[in-house]
Amino acid sequence: MIECPGIQKKTIRAHYDLSTLFYRLMWGPHIHHGLWQANESSRQAQVQLVEHLAKLAEIQKGARIVDVGCGMGGSSRWLASKLKCRVTGVTLSPVQRRWAQVASLFASPGSGLHFVCQDAEQIEFPQTSVDVVWSIECTEHLFEKANFFQRAAGWLKPGGKMAICAWLAGQNETCADTVQHVQRVCEGMFCPSLGTQADYEQWFSQAGLQVVESQLWTDRVMKTWEICKSRVEKSGVRALARMLGKEHVLFLDRFTAILEAYQNRTMEYGCFVGVKAGGNCG
Numbered sequence: 001m002i003e004c005p006g007i008q009k010k011t012i013r014a015h016y017d018l019s020t021l022f023y024r025l026m027w028g029p030h031i032h033h034g035l036w037q038a039n040e041s042s043r044q045a046q047v048q049l050v051e052h053l054a055k056l057a058e059i060q061k062g063a064r065i066v067d068v069g070c071g072m073g074g075s076s077r078w079l080a081s082k083l084k085c086r087v088t089g090v091t092l093s094p095v096q097r098r099w100a101q102v103a104s105l106f107a108s109p110g111s112g113l114h115f116v117c118q119d120a121e122q123i124e125f126p127q128t129s130v131d132v133v134w135s136i137e138c139t140e141h142l143f144e145k146a147n148f149f150q151r152a153a154g155w156l157k158p159g160g161k162m163a164i165c166a167w168l169a170g171q172n173e174t175c176a177d178t179v180q181h182v183q184r185v186c187e188g189m190f191c192p193s194l195g196t197q198a199d200y201e202q203w204f205s206q207a208g209l210q211v212v213e214s215q216l217w218t219d220r221v222m223k224t225w226e227i228c229k230s231r232v233e234k235s236g237v238r239a240l241a242r243m244l245g246k247e248h249v250l251f252l253d254r255f256t257a258i259l260e261a262y263q264n265r266t267m268e269y270g271c272f273v274g275v276k277a278g279g280n281c282g
């Protein structure tokens, strides 16, 4: 794991409170990478990432799901509308909670979607009450990652699954250049640390979850940053960021660092599915 000291939770919350509107305008209802197969639109690629994770995790119709770090509720709505899942979305940002709640009323009224503004590192759900813990690109922001996996595994029913997509530190995590490069990304993107693929596998195992999928999608997601860089350059968003504060400028400036980190493998993009022993539920 590569750590980036100095990141604060209140900064992560403030970032998402302020930037959610811009994510929506510049990227779409999902705040995560696209997964490309060919030349699909960025919108389509974002949905493909959700579809692919759901397929790998073999999520069953009607499953009870906790969507950890739910953003604007993009995944939660997809799971509710396509698979009739009952989803509780958790976000650190009060703005995102309200956004997700309102968007779900328009998109799938009466769907059983529910959103809460709480810290995933503090929230509790009853033990063995959940079929799936789902999280796309939130664990990067957590401070005690191993501890989160332990707690979240407790929410799962026997046979329940944890499905995670995450930005990763590359394999060469002890190399000084890798550490420096990953720290530049973490600083701009408000991540207190990035785990490696091996770290995630270990956190799953230590939490009593058998890793059934551990895949790297780096080549298929990195186009995200070419598109984002180009959209930032073509729009006036950098001028706006300057007015909002230096951390927002830094965030935009680090898009190039992420793209390069994927290209030289100082970072990877990972997808994991783990299963809790016993039972037979999705």
Ligand SMILES: C[S@@+](CC[C@H](N)C(=O)[O-])C[C@H]1O[C@@H](n2cnc3c(N)ncnc32)[C@H](O)[C@@H]1O
Binding pocket: 012, 016, 029, 030, 031, 032, 068, 069, 070, 071, 072, 073, 074, 075, 090, 091, 092, 093, 096, 118, 119, 120, 121, 135, 136, 137, 138, 141, 142
């Ligand atoms: C990159 S966004 C991903 C959003 C969503 N999963 C998606 O794919 O559209 C990261 C999300 O993690 C949430 N987050 C970060 N730290 C969190 C924490 N400690 N507890 C709950 N949510 C957190 C942010 O509020 C944001 O919604």
